[in-house]
Amino acid sequence: MPNREWPRSMATLREDAMTEKTDAPRPSRRRFLTGAAGLVAAGAAGAARADEKNLPPNIAPWSKTLGDGVAVRPYGQPSKFEKDVIRRDVQWLTASRESSVSFTPLHELDGIITPNGLCFERHHGGIAEVDPHDYRLMIHGLVDKPLIFTLEDLKRLPRVNRIYFLECAANSGMEWRGAQLNGCQYTHGMIHSVMYTGVPLKLLLEQAGVKPNGKWLLVEGGDASGLDRSLPLDKALDDCLVAYRMNGEMLRPEQGYPVRLVVPGWQGNIWIKWLRRIEVGDEPWYTREETSKYTDLMPNGKARKFTFVMDAKSVITSPSPQAPIRNKGFLVISGLAWSGRGKVARVDVSLDGGRNWRTAKIDGPVLDKSLVRFYAEIEWNGEPLLLQSRAMDETGYVQPTKDELRAIRGVNSIYHNNGIQTWSVKANGEVENVEVG
Numbered sequence: 001m002p003n004r005e006w007p008r009s010m011a012t013l014r015e016d017a018m019t020e021k022t023d024a025p026r027p028s029r030r031r032f033l034t035g036a037a038g039l040v041a042a043g044a045a046g047a048a049r050a051d052e053k054n055l056p057p058n059i060a061p062w063s064k065t066l067g068d069g070v071a072v073r074p075y076g077q078p079s080k081f082e083k084d085v086i087r088r089d090v091q092w093l094t095a096s097r098e099s100s101v102s103f104t105p106l107h108e109l110d111g112i113i114t115p116n117g118l119c120f121e122r123h124h125g126g127i128a129e130v131d132p133h134d135y136r137l138m139i140h141g142l143v144d145k146p147l148i149f150t151l152e153d154l155k156r157l158p159r160v161n162r163i164y165f166l167e168c169a170a171n172s173g174m175e176w177r178g179a180q181l182n183g184c185q186y187t188h189g190m191i192h193s194v195m196y197t198g199v200p201l202k203l204l205l206e207q208a209g210v211k212p213n214g215k216w217l218l219v220e221g222g223d224a225s226g227l228d229r230s231l232p233l234d235k236a237l238d239d240c241l242v243a244y245r246m247n248g249e250m251l252r253p254e255q256g257y258p259v260r261l262v263v264p265g266w267q268g269n270i271w272i273k274w275l276r277r278i279e280v281g282d283e284p285w286y287t288r289e290e291t292s293k294y295t296d297l298m299p300n301g302k303a304r305k306f307t308f309v310m311d312a313k314s315v316i317t318s319p320s321p322q323a324p325i326r327n328k329g330f331l332v333i334s335g336l337a338w339s340g341r342g343k344v345a346r347v348d349v350s351l352d353g354g355r356n357w358r359t360a361k362i363d364g365p366v367l368d369k370s371l372v373r374f375y376a377e378i379e380w381n382g383e384p385l386l387l388q389s390r391a392m393d394e395t396g397y398v399q400p401t402k403d404e405l406r407a408i409r410g411v412n413s414i415y416h417n418n419g420i421q422t423w424s425v426k427a428n429g430e431v432e433n434v435e436v437g
């Protein structure tokens, strides 16, 4: 364990600030800048912005007046100082607002849960505003008893709570031919992870009674795109949920209010939002979204059929291009890893573009088909780094390099790019999206 500088320097800072004479101009700042922690240029901004009159031993205005009372803010919002923690889109990827994508600000988050208001959005026909009173879910086709459920019907049934990631198959899809977008929000932000509350789809199908020749389901959305996909019955009976809550509250309109399908570990496209219809059939429907779209075009011009599962993948969220390094010395490298095939077993981190690896520390829950948070703690003194992370899952699968992936998949693909990401860290702490050969 290296001798870490940070606890001492932080303690010094506080003591200095308290004993320094307040009439001295900017008493503590120089100490801070030249202290053992040694801020780099990029990081000085935060400290430099501080207003001396609010700092100890002075009393800040917020300590002198009463604040807003309870229920002045009936639905809570983040602090106004966090206004940059938002979903963002990429202009050249936004053909129209209604058929587009916004990205989760992964670099601003920690732990494994995505706050509801920050979950990336992917709509093919805009956000449907479904009146919950007029919401219906229809199950028909090869069943003994066709059924129509109201929202209240669904809420009365036995329910479960599960945390799962949802990753769009097109996540990192812009990076097939080389490093392109500068920020993990854009390269990896088509993912979110929340706790769903819902009814196991198995339970609904049992009520309807699937006929022996029923093998596939058509699952269809109630939005203007009427997005539909074929779902194998085995998966439906295994772990799919008909969910109406995320992180405790009702689904957000963006995420399919009032009901969406949860298809753990599988590509986001099949997680039908505003779910309105489930038809049981004996073979797949080969809809647009599973033929001309959401298939992987191989180098020989053929497309893979049904690549539902999201393979193991990871990304370092900090430092990253939108989250540069602000201090020399002790540094926590932080990131996310996931696998659609089960639990993440291990995450490795490299500082030198994949030549040497160290095992990262996974902190927090390690759940099936869910995000895990990993950390690697290092000393950084301004040396350039080529940061990478590599996930391994419980099946023994190891996240490939981008070159390994391209050797098999070519560069015709958009979807299922789970190659290892490289961030180049410069001496001033800035970070850039690069590839290493």
Ligand SMILES: Nc1nc2c(c(=O)[nH]1)N[C@H]1C(S)=C(S)[C@@H](COP(=O)(O)O)O[C@H]1N2
Pocket (backbone or CB within 6 Å): 119, 120, 121, 122, 123, 124, 125, 166, 167, 168, 169, 192, 220, 221, 222, 223, 225, 226, 227, 254, 255, 256, 267, 268, 269, 270, 271, 272, 273, 274, 275
């Ligand atoms: N009804 C409907 N369901 C849908 C979509 C849609 O446009 N309409 N988009 C799909 C795609 S491509 C993805 S990646 C996920 C996105 O879910 P999110 O908006 O909660 O991030 O929803 C899927 N389900």
Ligand SMILES: [Mo]
Pocket (backbone or CB within 6 Å): 122, 167, 168, 169, 170, 268, 269
């Ligand atoms: Mo998607």
